Amino acid sequence: MLKLLIKMIKAKKIAALLTGRGGSTLKNKNILPVCGRPLLYYPAMAARGSGYITDFYVSSDDDKILKLAGGFGYKMIKRPARLARPASQHITAIIHALDFMAGKDHLSPDILVVLLANSVTTKTRWIDECIRMILKDDTISAVVPVNLDLDHHPFRAKKINKDGFLDTFFKFGESEVSTNRQDLEESYFLCHNFWVLNLGRSVYARPGQQPWRFMGEKIKPYIVEECFDVHDQEDIKTSENWVKNNFK
16 A cells, blocks of 8 residues: 555655735734744745655745745745735636746646645644545545534524625525534534645636635545634734644
């Protein structure tokens, strides 16, 4: 089994893509210090520690982000401003980066590990285990970290209707829905720390599941107890506590 896995690894081209915009409500959040190091250091080095990834890239419109990641061994891809707006979709940055890899380095990865620069909650072991899942089953379109969250179960969510009243997102009909969260079917939410994409069955085989259609149709979960990304200063403090507890 080990020999077969080694053969599969050698046959696959696996690249990492660190992504981060310069513009944010929290200025320079991707490079703010967390335990004495820039925030993006943690996802960048988690991928650098992988024994499967051979090529490393960073995509950003911000020169500071590019320079810092470049110092960690990432090839710099300057993202056009039109692809780095607040409303820009992640897939546009991914495709732009893949086009750069193909044109500049003649590299066409089979597997792409997309890292989000504003989350410290990424471990080398997690990345490697997700990659191995695809290496063992090529029908998987993506492997993504998720965490269990019953408090924010979709059955418990409400919207405001056109008349200004709370309403459900779903038409339950005559079905009774328990008010006890523990009675509901388990609800998992996508983490925004990293995603492992089997490109031939995800990005290059779209469309897939909504709303992250670039992940394809056969998405395997990798369950983690906790994940979060940074949006404000309080998240920086939470990130520092996570780093202290997870990186010795």
